[in-house]
Amino acid sequence: MGGHAAFRDGETKLPYLVFSRPEWAALRANVPLSLSEEEVASLRGRNEPVSLADIRDVYLPLSRLLNLYVLASRSLNSMVESAFLGAPRSAVPFVIGIAGSVGVGKSTFxxxxxxxxxxxxxxxxxxxxxxxxxxxxxRVLEERDLMQRKGFPESYDLRRMIGFLAALKAGERHLQVPFYSHEAYDVVPGQFETIDRPDILIFEGLNVLQTGSERAAVASDFFDFSIYLDAATADIESWYVERFLLLQRTAFRSPASYFHHYADLPRDEAKDVARRIWQRINLPNLEQNILPTRERARLIVRKERSHAVNEIRLRHL
Incomplete structure (x- = not known):
């Protein structure tokens, strides 16, 4: 069983249970391995070596934990609606927020x-x-001189984001989410993804655990469970540079890519560009806006240099 521990970087002690990877893996119990190697390969990121062992040791115990949370939430809601309100209502989605730095592997996770x-x-x-x-x-980011702040809190349409989450938790159906093209590096006008009252919604992003003013709602107000994907800052920078070099050889080759002008840079110059982007944009965002929200997460997943998860921290109930 995991024990108590403070963060290794000396931050405030919080009521977390700390599990090594073997300790966490033992909590899988009898949950069956449900993904094939081919499915894992189709879902992992370009430079993230995720294996069936990772699914078995990390994701299956987590899925068991989240299943318990979902069932408990439904039971509580049903009890309140029948015993207190006297009128059952349609089940609303269980929302899981996932936060962490650019380059840490949130999308694959x-x-x-x-x-x-x-x-x-x-x-x-x-x-x-x-x-x-x-x-x-x-066009709006350019008008507001925010292109070098893309990913910072002020670069989002927060009213629209909070409106979506509020409508989702109110049980509304056929909600539209704007479609973002990584190739165009922009929101595509008139294209949407429709969310129609799923059982679970995973909401993933850089700043989803950030707090706001006392009067303003924030994304995490609508979360039933939250996860922070963590790693040493130096490792995240290294992964970011590696990914940039890989994209330079692949996605950036497309003439439609916003970053096509980087496609033919010599490798050393491309490395320098990636490091400058990291130092100018992504590192300040991590230090100022993302990392300070880590302790707000219910679960913290810590990765080592190899990308493997080596530690899990679960906040006490």
Missing amino acids: ARLLRAVLSRWPDHPRVDLVTTDGFLLPT
């Missing part, structure tokens, strides 16, 4: 978690929404 959770018969309909669709359009 969210896709794999979605796949594993959807194998449970209790909640087969699992949708995934990223906050990218709530970024302000490029």
Whole structure:
């Protein structure tokens, strides 16, 4: 069983249970391995070596925990509605927020978690929404001189984001989420993804655990469970540079890519560009806006240099 511990970097002690990877893996119990190697390969990121062992040791115990949370939430809601309100209402989605830095592997983590959770018969309909669709359009960012602040809190249409989450938790149907193109590096006008009251919604983004003013609602107000994907800052920078170099050889080759002008840079120059982007934009955002929200998460997943998860911290109930 995991024990108590403060963060290694000396931050405030919080009531977390700390599990090594073997300790966490033992909590899988009898949850069956539900993904094939081919499915894992189709869901992992370009430079993230996720294996069936990771699914078995990390994701299956997490899916078991989340299944218990979903069932407990439904039971409580049903009890309140029948015994107190006297009028049952339609079940609303259980919302899981996933936060963490650019380059830490949130997208892959969210896709794999979605796949594993959807194998449970209790909640087969699992949708995934990223906050990218709530970024302000490029023309607006340029008008406000925010292109170098893309990903910072002020670069999002927060009113639209909060409106979506509020409507979701109110049980509304056929909600539209703006579509974001990573190739165009922009929200695509007139294109949407429709979210129609899933069993579970995974909401993934950089700043989803950030607090706001006392009077303003924030995304985490609508979360039933929250996860922070963590790693040493130096490792995240290294992964970001590696991913940039990989994209330079692949996605950036497309003439339609916003970053096409980087496609033919010599490798050393491309490395320098990636490091400058990291130092100028992503590192300040991590230090100022993302990392300070880590302790607000119910679960903290810590990755080591190899990308493997080596520690899990679960906040006490």
